[in-house]
Amino acid sequence: MRTVRRGTNRVLLGLAGAVLLGAGAAVLMGGLDLPAKWHIGLPGGWPWTSPGEVLLPRGSRTRWTDRGWWWPVVIAVLAVLVLLSLWWLVTQLRRHRLPEVLVDSGDGEGALLRGxxxxxxxxxxxxxxxxxxxxxxxxxxxxxQPRVRAVLALAPHADPGTVVLRFADEAVAHARGSAGLERLPAEVRLRGVRHRPERVS
Structure with a gap:
């Protein structure tokens, strides 16, 4: 599933990049008057062939503005595009939880352990x-090939180096051994615990 998602993301990014690159190149050519300078024969109806042309002619900009449905449709389409873009961005930034780990059971087939x-x-x-x-x-x-991401809340008296070392040598090592994994990389983030002050009378 993740492989399919990555392939889809790459295809969509490639298509979006190609469209933006093509549009930008066409506008740049017209803005710098490159067709005339380089004597490039563009096909008839080609947009943005000279610096004096605008991206959207007035007729294209105002064709449907007098219709009652035009602005609601425009706003709805833009809202959908924004929501889809935000959804895609969140899915890229979210760290997906691993649902299961393949454990070496010694019979050549393996067993699945719930993540x-x-x-x-x-x-x-x-x-x-x-x-x-x-x-x-x-x-x-x-x-x-699972990986561990851990956030540890440390007591005020804790030594961070000792905690990380024991986390790697004990907790992670035990998990790696019980799952029959050759490697179990771990990323650790530490944060301190703030205790509320208590009034002593």
């Missing part, structure tokens, strides 16, 4: 480490 189950085990073991007051774990990547 959320492995995330829960990793988070629980990480929160049991000294100096860690909270952990959020997310599995990304492919089911044969």
């Amino acid at each position: 959320r189950a492995l995330e829960a085990v990793l988070a629980a073991e990480t929160e049991a480490l000294e100096g860690v007051e909270g952990a959020a774990v997310l599995l990304t990547g492919r089911r044969t």
